[in-house]
Amino acid sequence: MARMKFLCDADRCIDCNACVTACKNENEVPWGINRRRVVTINDGKPGERSVSMACMHCTDAPCAAVCPVVCIYPTEDGVVLHNKDLCIGCGYCFYACPFGAPQYPKVGNFGSRGKMDKCTYCAGGGGDEAPGSAEEFAKYGSNRFGEGKLPLCAEMCSTKSLLAGDGEIIAQIYRERVLRRGYGSGAWGWLTAYHQGIEV
């Protein structure tokens, strides 16, 4: 079984934020929720790099471990899904997440965050809703994965900076790119998310 991962080749990212827009549009997420975002390191300085970041669907996902109601779990493809019917909005997944991925529809004072929302790898929800159903879409967004498609953010990335797919295949694509062009600033977040970098 494939192990699904994200990889952002920061040397190709042009900070166009199209992945953010595509994610919002495809999943029709409410205002204030950003499943994906682009962070610019060293903005305006030599060596500036932008990295598109969302849930990395970690190995040994810390959000799943700390969830007090065990509503977050990895699928057999390594995609980390969650069940909004069980979520109590405690915010612990955000504290544990190394990538700031979990989002909440409300501000969160007095514990009123609402149900957590995050990138589902466009694989629908982790609840009881039928895959591809309207109920599933309303709660979790698109289920492209069930149709054999990859997340839209990566699929429509104009510079093919953001890669999604089987971890070994996208790591190989990145390795070949680095060898051909002679440089690469690394697979941002991989060490923290998957306990392994990509050696070239």
Add this chain to the structure above:
Amino acid sequence: MMLLARIRLVIFAMVLLGIAASGPASAQKLGPDGAPNPTASVASERDLLKQFPRVEGRIDIPDTKAGVLIHPAGRTWDYFHEVLLRWGGAIVILGTIALLALAYMMLGRIRIAAGRSGRKILRFRDFERFSHWLTAASFVILGLTGLNITFGKILLLPVIGPDAFSGVSQAAKYVHNFTSFSFVAGLVLIAVIFFRDNLLERVDIDWLKQGGGFIKNKHAPAGRFNLGEKLVYWFSLGAGVAVSVSGFLLLFPFYGTDISDMELAQVVHAVIALLFIALILGHIYIGTLGMEGAFEAMGTGEVDLNWAKEHHDRWLAEQLANQNRQEEPSAGEVVR
């Protein structure tokens, strides 16, 4: 908050200095094909994480906390919450219960040696008892709903199933958040009304030397509160302030705090709360099972005269002296 802001300013200055120092030196390096290497001046993730606890950058959205790109300490916090806190908490709470059970088996219930006199004396006024029970009831509710977050999924989830457990936990979360206010109110009342009687005195040393009332043939002298009670007061006050401050930081997430502050607040809140629970377990034991005649002080407010004589002799002497002084002038008036 001021300190945090200052620390952040220092870190920011260090970042700027670091960029200024590393920029020009590496910018001129050339790549393998002789062209300028576009990554020569790029700080790698590994270097950034060696220098700073997390990788941060600029973000286009108003949500400033989203500017944190990689925060490996999240995994450390996960380890704290799932391993250290769970094992530590279990050991502290079960260990305290075991110690108390051992104490009960060795010492038994500490009886009123002279038996009950039948005469009662007021030890805690209504308002004092109200303050105590307001805090106590809040504490029990906060303790149980708090423990549910750490231990519920191991103890309660398998029993009642995920749907019911989720409902219970959601309700427990809100109960926990709002009971905090009555707890703080009770804590403030207790802190104020019992403050003077809990200041340390010379007699507390004698109390300690005489074995704190746990040695049967020795009398341990004490005022209104003995050293044990004073320690419960001061530790509760310290722990109460710590859990309240950290708790309110958690109640208003990311107001002047960043992700590391939030994690730290949770760690402080959880660790102090568990130690607080252990302390209060001991307090409950000695106030109920451990000592005859102790519970009625907070129950009805009145204690037996012989109990007071054995545990709070100086306080009793003061009370009796006060009573006599109040009676004497009125007697004098009658004579006149």
